[in-house]
Amino acid sequence: MKGLYCRAGVGDAETKFVIQETSLPEVLSSNLVRVQVKACGLSPLDLKLLADVGIQRDLIPVGREVAGVVQQVGKKVSFFQPEDEVVGRILFIHDETDPINVCVSVSRSPVQKPEKLSSVCVAGALRDGLCAYTALHTHARMAAGHTLLVTDGASSFGLMCIQLACYHGVKVLTTSHSPQKHTFLEQLRPSVGVQDPLVAKVIPVYDGSPDLLSVVLEETGGLGVDIVIDSGVRLQEEASEEAKLLPHKHDIISVLGVGGHWVTSHKDLQLDPPDCRLLHLKSASLTFLNPEVWTASSSQQGRYLHILKDIVDKMSTGVLRPQPEEAVPLYEATVAMETVQRQQKTKAVVQL
Structure with a gap:
């Protein structure tokens, strides 16, 4: 199977994005969910933030907002069953994570995807929905x-x-x-x-x-x-x-x-x-407003999942209607990600 990765440049060298073969462990950990990805959102990668939190790798997985179908669940997972449609954000800290791939292992982050909501729509809008929810509810305490x-x-x-x-x-x-x-x-x-x-x-x-x-x-x-x-x-x-x-x-x-x-x-x-x-x-x-703040502490995971579920439910009922994103195939993912990284404020969706 193939995955999209970032090869960070050294010094003034340009950041490169590459697609290469990868593999996942045959034995699934007890608290993980293995998902066959249908769509994946691409957002700008903050390399400085990764360095600040101690994540330094030759190849960094790219594309963390995913929607797909559950293939396998760990022994301790009770909320999902195979064939369930789910959506979630993949954590940076997990070693078994390869976001944009045919299959990924996801820890603690997926929620059920409503049937009427397309995988492309939810994968492309999940990050913006999470940022809006965090800004208005968590930070500004709107009323x-x-x-x-x-x-x-x-x-x-x-x-x-x-x-x-x-x-x-x-x-x-x-x-x-x-x-x-x-x-x-x-x-x-x-x-x-x-x-x-x-x-x-x-x-x-x-x-x-x-x-x-x-x-x-x-x-x-x-x-x-x-x-x-x-x-x-x-x-x-x-x-x-x-x-x-x-x-x-x-x-x-x-x-x-x-x-x-x-x-x-x-x-x-x-x-x-x-x-x-x-x-x-x-x-x-x-x-x-830091979009990655929810993954910084495991004590916030319950609240984080509640926010994700509320965002997905509001998309399903039409309260939140994101701007449609034109999906690109996997072989165009490197060009799309280079554009996203260069312009910073854009995003893209890859359909698998």
Whole structure:
């Protein structure tokens, strides 16, 4: 059987992705589930994070969001039986894991996949759903009546945040990065219930669009928003044309209301003393969103599985409707992964 791996470059050498033959142990450990993979999601690989947690290998398995059919279960596994359809994220720490493969051994992470949900859809959207759930529920503690600002709401992650927030009665504001994305966001409607727009205000940030701060304060009566979730932050005034679409860190702090929560995806964020002073005056908080945090502690596995199941159930009922991803075959996986790794904010799905 074949698997997709990352061969990390040394120094300035370019990172390579390769497909090569691999094998799994014939004897399955008592707490593992062996799954025949039907679809696998590809997301950017954080090599620095792997080095920080002590994972250094010549070949690193790639593609950890999987959907497939159970082939074999260990002696201590009671939740699954052969032929069950499952979905889950594979842990980095397990030695018997080869994510994108015909078969994988999965530890502690799968949940049942509803029949009406396609393997390609759930594998491609699982990471974004998990990040949105973590940002809104775990970090921001959202509640009905809150006001939320999502930057770049037309992205796959932003769309998940918008839909999840609206389901829980949160008023949503978002930014758009192009006329096409602006139209898409204004036309968003729930799949069930009252067909009011999901987004209360779409704020364009392209072609000399109005100031973000003034629009948000006008929309919130000068109070600011309770939650901000970004997809990247601009740290300096001078930036490239692409970076100018991102909000400046000072603007994000300025739009926060008293006691607000800022959840950032910018792992290298740096705040100056005036920024910290403004956060202090507002008694606001800043949280970093790390998609891998749930796999860092085994004590969180029960909560983690509950989140995965809730995400899959909401996809099945239409509460969460991810943007469709065009699946690629295994022989195109290396090219697809190189594109994902280079652009960082994109993703891909491999269908087996």
